[in-house]
Every structure is written in C-alpha cells, then in structure tokens.
Amino acid sequence: MTTSKKSASPEQASLEEAYPSTVEGLVLEERLGYALRRAQLKVFRHFDDAMREHDIRPAQFSSLVVIEGYPGVTQSSLAQTLSIDPPRVVNLINSLEERGLALRVRCKRDRRSHGIFLTKTGEALVERLKGLAEQSDLEATQSLSEIERRQLLTLLRKVYASEEHGD
Amino acid sequence: MTTSKKSASPEQASLEEAYPSTVEGLVLEERLGYALRRAQLKVFRHFDDAMREHDIRPAQFSSLVVIEGYPGVTQSSLAQTLSIDPPRVVNLINSLEERGLALRVRCKRDRRSHGIFLTKTGEALVERLKGLAEQSDLEATQSLSEIERRQLLTLLRKVYASEEHGD
DNA sequence: AGCATATAGTTATAATAGGTAACTATTTTA
DNA sequence: TAAAATAGTTACCTATTATAACTATATGCT
Numbered sequence: 001m002t003t004s005k006k007s008a009s010p011e012q013a014s015l016e017e018a019y020p021s022t023v024e025g026l027v028l029e030e031r032l033g034y035a036l037r038r039a040q041l042k043v044f045r046h047f048d049d050a051m052r053e054h055d056i057r058p059a060q061f062s063s064l065v066v067i068e069g070y071p072g073v074t075q076s077s078l079a080q081t082l083s084i085d086p087p088r089v090v091n092l093i094n095s096l097e098e099r100g101l102a103l104r105v106r107c108k109r110d111r112r113s114h115g116i117f118l119t120k121t122g123e124a125l126v127e128r129l130k131g132l133a134e135q136s137d138l139e140a141t142q143s144l145s146e147i148e149r150r151q152l153l154t155l156l157r158k159v160y161a162s163e164e165h166g167d
Numbered sequence: 168m169t170t171s172k173k174s175a176s177p178e179q180a181s182l183e184e185a186y187p188s189t190v191e192g193l194v195l196e197e198r199l200g201y202a203l204r205r206a207q208l209k210v211f212r213h214f215d216d217a218m219r220e221h222d223i224r225p226a227q228f229s230s231l232v233v234i235e236g237y238p239g240v241t242q243s244s245l246a247q248t249l250s251i252d253p254p255r256v257v258n259l260i261n262s263l264e265e266r267g268l269a270l271r272v273r274c275k276r277d278r279r280s281h282g283i284f285l286t287k288t289g290e291a292l293v294e295r296l297k298g299l300a301e302q303s304d305l306e307a308t309q310s311l312s313e314i315e316r317r318q319l320l321t322l323l324r325k326v327y328a329s330e331e332h333g334d
Numbered sequence: 335a336g337c338a339t340a341t342a343g344t345t346a347t348a349a350t351a352g353g354t355a356a357c358t359a360t361t362t363t364a
Numbered sequence: 365t366a367a368a369a370t371a372g373t374t375a376c377c378t379a380t381t382a383t384a385a386c387t388a389t390a391t392g393c394t
Contacts, residue, residue, distance in 0.1 A: 027232055027236060027297070028229055028232050028233060028236075028248075029320075029324060030320070031229075031232075031300060031304065032210050032304045032307070032308065032316075032319070032320065032323075033207070033210045033211055033214055033225055033300075033304070034229060035320055035323035035324055035327065036203060036206055036207040036210055036323060037207060037225075037250075038250060038323070038327035039203055039323045039326045039327045040200070040203040040204060040207055041250055041327070041352095042326060042327050043199050043200045043203055043326070044200055047200055057379080058200055058204075059379090059380085062195055062198075062201060065194055065195050065198075066195060069194060069195075074342075074343095075342070075343065076341085076342060076343080083204075083205060083208055084380085084381085085380095085381065085382065085383090086342080086343065086344080087343090087344075087345080087346090087381095087382085087383090088379095088380075088381075089343090090343070090344060090345085107342095110341090110342080110389075110390070111342095111388080111389060111390085112341065112342040112343070112388065112389045112390070113341090113342050113343080113389095114342080114343075130194070133198060133200075137198065137199045137200070140199070140326070141199065141326055142329065143325050143326060143328075143329035144322065144325060144326065148322055148325070149199075151318065151322060152199070152202075152319070152322040152323070152326070153196075153197070153199065153202055155311065155315055155318060155319040155322070156199075156202035156203060156205070156206045156319070157196060157202055158310050158311060158315070159206040159209060159210070159307070159308055159310060159311065159319070160202065160205035160206045160208070160209050161310075162309065162310035208381095224350080226350090226351085241371075241372095242371070242372065243370080243371060243372080251351085251352080252351095252352065252353060252354090253371080253372070253373080254352095254353085254354090254372095254373075254374080254375090255350095255351075255352075255353095256372090257372070257373060257374085274371095277360075277361070277370090277371080278359080278360060278361085278371095279359065279360045279361070279370065279371040279372070280360095280370085280371050280372080281371080281372075
C-alpha cells in the first residue's frame with residue numbers, strides 16, 4: 001500500500017509545484033460511489049435544464065409517471081416504489097395537488113389511505129414531460145452509443161434491484 | 168402516445184383493485200436518472216454502514232483520498248475535482264482539521280490560497296478507509312460479476328467525463 | 335364486544351447536499 | 365496606481381434524507 005506515497009509534509013512547503021486546477025486519474029475514479037455521484041450530477045443537471053420551463057423536479061416527474069401508470073396508487077406504495085420517505089410523499093403530492101396536476105381520493109375500503117390520480121392537466125403534462133426526459137437523457141449521455149446506454153441501464157438495474165440484505 | 172392509457176378516473180373509484188405495495192416494470196425504469204439514484208442510494212447506504220464506526224461521510228472520504236494523492240492541493244482545486252462548491256469545501260476542511268486529520272498551510276507564493284495536507288493520523292486513517300470502501304463497493308454490487316463491475320465503472324466515467332457543453 | 339397492535343398519512347425536527355450572493359484579502363492586469 | 369480577477373469565507377435558501385411523534389383507521393386476539 002506504500003505504492004505512490006509522496007510523503008510531502010507541510011513543513012517543506014511543497015506547494016511550489018502546483019497541481020492543475022482539476023486533478024484526474026486518481027484512486028477516487030475507482031470508487032463506485034464517486035462515479036455514480038458524478039454521473040448523476042450530470043444527468044440531473046440536464047434534466048433540470050429540460051424541465052426548467054415546466055418547473056418540475058426529478059421527484060415530481062417520477063411521481064407523475066408512476067401515478068399515470070398506476071392511477072389510484074396509494075402514497076405508501078408510491079413511497080416504496082420511488083424509495084422516498086412517507087413525509088416527502090406528503091409534500092410531493094401536496095405540491096402536485098396545489099398545481100392541479102393530481103388529486104387524492106380517500107379509499108372506500110380503507111379510509112386511512114388515499115388513492116392518487118392525475119387530473120386532465122396532469123395527464124397532458126406528463127405526456128409532454130416524458131418526451132423531454134427521454135431527450136434529456138440522450139443529451140446527457142451523448143458520449144455513449146445506444147448499446148452502451150442500454151448496458152448502463154441494465155447494470156444499474158442489476159445493482160439496485162438486488163435486495164440481498166433487506167435493502 | 169395512447170398506448171396503454173388506462174383512463175381510470177377518481178369518480179369511478181378504481182381503488183378496488185389494489186396494486187402491490189411496490190410497483191415494478193414501469194416506464195420509470197427506463198429513466199437513467201431514476202436508475203442512477205436508486206443505485207447510488209444503495210451504494211451510499213453500504214458506504215455509510217462501512218464508515219459508521221469512523222464517522223466519515225462520503226465527501227470527507229473523497230477529500231481525504233484526494234489530499235493523500237495530491238498533498239498540498241488547494242481548496243479550489245479540491246472543489247473542482249470533487250464537483251462540490253467552495254462553501255462546502257470550507258466546512259469539509261474545517262471538520263477534517265478539527266478532527267486532526269488534515270491541516271491548511273498558507274501558500275507562500277499566493278497568500279490567498281491554502282494547501283491542504285494530511286496529518287499522520289489522517290494518513291493512517293485514509294489507508295484503513297480505502298480498504299473499507301473497496302469492500303463496501305463489492306458488497307453493494309454483489310449481483311455483478313467482476314467484468315460487469317468494471318463495465319459499469321467505465322460507462323459511468325464515460326458519462327461524467329464528457330464535457331460537451333461546459334459542464 | 336373490548337383491547338392491543340399495526341398501518342396510512344401527517345407534522346415537526348434535524349442533518350446533509352447543493353447552489354447563490356456578498357464580503358475580505360490578495361494577486362494580476364492594464 | 366486603479367481595475368479586475370481569484371481564493372477563501374460567511375450567510376442564506378432550498379431540497380433531500382432520515383427520525384420521532386401524533387391522528388385516524390383497521391386488524392387481530394381472547
């Protein structure tokens with residue numbers, strides 16, 4: 001582990017040789033967490049750009065898509081599906097309701113739970129947004145071929161879908 | 168665009184057929200941002216578990232690794248390398264300094280900037296942590312073969328390393 | 335039936351992450 | 365020397381993630 005230890009100490013003021021402003025090729029690039037975060041930052045920035053005019057955040061978009069696919073989905077189910085906490089779902093659905101995109105309907109069978117539905121406005125919006133999101137992903141991954149893009153998605157799914165220890 | 172529109176409206180109370188608590192196989196799984204977030208959540212949770220006893224957060228670990236590789240690196244250089252904002256670097260280095268892991272040294276040539284160095288304690292810790300991080304990544308990606316792990320890293324790097332639009 | 339327990343949603347906190355604006359101290363440049 | 369740029373810092377704001385505690389309802393037990 002003493003491979004490239006430079007052992008530069010502050011006392012010898014080794015600041016004379018300056019590093020480039022961005023330092024590359026480091027051990028960090030072998031870290032999965034680092035790579036995931038950097039890639040996610042980039043993809044999310046593109047997403048934000050694409051959604052700016054509609055003022056939609058990633059979590060809002062995901063919610064809209066799930067509700068569209070599963071009208072009447074409950075908040076707890078939505079929380080589990082998106083891996084977000086129940087308290088955040090409350091805020092999320094509140095904002096969608098306030099904007100007239102979705103609405104809660106109290107469930108007859110179990111009056112504790114609420115089914116969530118899209119309004120007509122919400123349905124129209126999500127159709128538009130899905131196209132924008134698709135485009136945004138393509139732009140963010142311009143450096144990948146279509147095959148590589150699919151590989152990446154498959155590998156990521158394989159990572160998050162495995163539930164070995166009660167994830 | 169009208170492929171699988173279910174057009175369930177709240178009025179008809181379609182809550183009778185309940186969905187499973189976690190809903191799978193949805194359009195969302197084709198979204199790169201969704202897959203990245205889910206995978207990152209999982210990898211970071213493993214990382215947190217591995218680092219718990221040392222009370223080290225991901226950004227602190229990354230900083231330690233960069234400082235180890237580039238002793239005397241400046242705060243601005245660190246910020247760019249890790250894609251974090253200058254204000255956060257301040258807090259980050261403050262906490263590392265308070266814990267006796269790193270220290271700032273005012274640069275002689277440019278007295279505005281500070282070089283950051285690891286203390287002996289910091290050097291010893293980061294050696295230990297690198298092993299833990301490696302192990303944590305392996306655990307989080309147990310569902311991948313060694314080849315797939317390398318593919319994933321390569322693809323992620325390809326995504327974040329491309330700077331087409333001034334990223 | 336009554337009572338304990340569990341669940342759905344909500345509210346309230348807190349810590350972390352991410353970004354912006356403004357300020358100080360320096361250095362560079364023109 | 366004056367103006368502009370840079371390194372770091374402080375202050376602020378929002379979003380994300382995670383708790384804990386509370387209300388209302390439902391379920392299970394005896």
